[in-house]
Amino acid sequence: MKKVLFRGKSTTDNRWLYGSLISNYTEKQFFIDEHHQSAPVIPETVNQWIGLNEISAEEKKIFEGDFLILERKLIDENDGFWNSNAGQIMKEHNIDEVIIHIFVSDVMEVKYEGYLKRNNQFLTECEYYKVDEEDKAIFSFRDNGVRFLKYIIGKGARVIGNEYDNPEILPVQQ
Known part of the structure; x- marks a missing residue:
C-alpha cells in the first residue's frame, strides 16, 4: 500500500512539517499531524509526496x-x-x-x-x-x-x- 505523506510550512516558525494532512475547508485551515501533534501550516505550502x-x-x-x-x-x-x-x-x-x-x-x-x-x-x-x-x-x-x-x-x-x-x-x- 502506498504511503500518503504531506508537508507544509509551519505558521509559527516557518519550518517544514511532515505527516498527515488535516484540513478545515470551510475556514481554509490546514494542519500537519507530525508525531501525533497537529500544527497549523501555510495552506499554499501544502504538498504531497509523489511516492x-x-x-x-x-x-x-x-x-x-x-x-x-x-x-x-x-x-x-x-x-x-x-x-x-x-x-x-x-x-x-x-x-x-x-x-x-x-x-x-x-x-x-x-x-x-x-x-x-x-x-x-x-x-x-x-x-x-x-x-x-x-x-x-x-x-x-x-x-x-x-x-x-x-x-x-x-x-x-x-x-x-x-x-x-x-x-x-x-x-x-x-
Missing part, C-alpha cells in the same frame, strides 16, 4: 513543488540514456542540465515541467527551435506521470530546492 525518493545516501523524499536537477556530466557516455528522447535532445542541443519542477496538479497525478540549460543559461525557445525571432520565451516541456521521473532519478537526478524556499531556481518568464 519517489532520490537515489542518494539521504534518500530524500520528493514532493510536489520540488525542483530536481539532472546533470549531463553524471551520465556515462555509453549509458542507454543517450538513446532516449531526453538523452537525444540533451546531446543534440549540448544541454548541460535539465531542471525539473514538479507542480501541484488538480487531478490525482504527478505533473512536471522541465527547463533546459546550456553553459549555465536557460535555453530559450528560439535557441531550441533554431529560429531567428525576437520571442525569447524560456523553452520548457510539460508532462505527467512518474515514469520519466523514475528514469531520471535512476540516472542521478536530485532535489535542489523547492518553489517556496528557492523560487530563483526557475527562469523568469519574459
